[in-house]
Amino acid sequence: MSVPSPTYTGHQEVELALRAVLLDYGMVLTEPPSPAARMAIKNLTGLAEDRLEPLYWAYRSDFDLGNLTGEGFWRKLAADAGILLSQDTFDALVRYDARMWMEINQRMVAWQLALKEHGLLTGIVSNMGDTILAAMERDLPWLNRFDVLVWSYRLRIAKPDPAIYRYALGQLGVAPDEVLFIDDRGENVDAAVASGMKGLVFTTVEQLRDELIAQGYDKELPLPADQV
Numbered sequence: 001m002s003v004p005s006p007t008y009t010g011h012q013e014v015e016l017a018l019r020a021v022l023l024d025y026g027m028v029l030t031e032p033p034s035p036a037a038r039m040a041i042k043n044l045t046g047l048a049e050d051r052l053e054p055l056y057w058a059y060r061s062d063f064d065l066g067n068l069t070g071e072g073f074w075r076k077l078a079a080d081a082g083i084l085l086s087q088d089t090f091d092a093l094v095r096y097d098a099r100m101w102m103e104i105n106q107r108m109v110a111w112q113l114a115l116k117e118h119g120l121l122t123g124i125v126s127n128m129g130d131t132i133l134a135a136m137e138r139d140l141p142w143l144n145r146f147d148v149l150v151w152s153y154r155l156r157i158a159k160p161d162p163a164i165y166r167y168a169l170g171q172l173g174v175a176p177d178e179v180l181f182i183d184d185r186g187e188n189v190d191a192a193v194a195s196g197m198k199g200l201v202f203t204t205v206e207q208l209r210d211e212l213i214a215q216g217y218d219k220e221l222p223l224p225a226d227q228v
Helices: 035-045 049-058 060-064 070-081 087-100 106-117 130-139 141-145 162-172 186-194 205-214
Strands: 020-023 121-126 148-151 179-183 198-201
Touching: 020 106, 020 162, 035 049, 035 070, 035 087, 049 060, 049 070, 060 070, 070 087, 070 130, 087 130, 106 121, 106 141, 121 162, 148 162, 162 179, 162 186, 179 186, 186 198, 198 205
Parallel strands: 020 121, 020 179, 121 148, 179 198
Antiparallel strands: none
């Protein structure tokens, strides 16, 4: 789960015969963070955007790695900001944080089903904290369609650590060069490619379609739909 812009611009020669596609969750299977949920978080904390944003990301890696729970993350942020919040407010922040990352990209979710129907294995590899995942598992039944689900906090390993890619490959039971990995962050795609997988950086569904065609993946994979 991540917001920073991708930096990866490389291309690889494509040798087809893919058996699996691994996807990031946030900003790939989801749209950008919900503005309404983000506004609720600002109102609950009383922090301006230019103060909230750096604080939000300062300890996100600890949350993704399971070093902080969802509530622990918000308590750390409040302490750093010098604000006192009630238990009810912390509970609400946890809820809105999860809601912020659940604006689903319906075309990408539909594409995952098309890949499954085409005979490919599919999986998610995501940097994800405990309370957001709990909300996802409660409210997103389509997660169960994936063959492999890899969440960083459960492993105490986060992208771009090569170990998380090795774990995902072991769960899939396929060779690295039989996997296409798609993520919105270039550094995560670079690490997947270094692990032997093929990789594409995601920005929009339209960009992904163009990349799949340009690199020849449309010879073996269905393309994401123009619309759902």
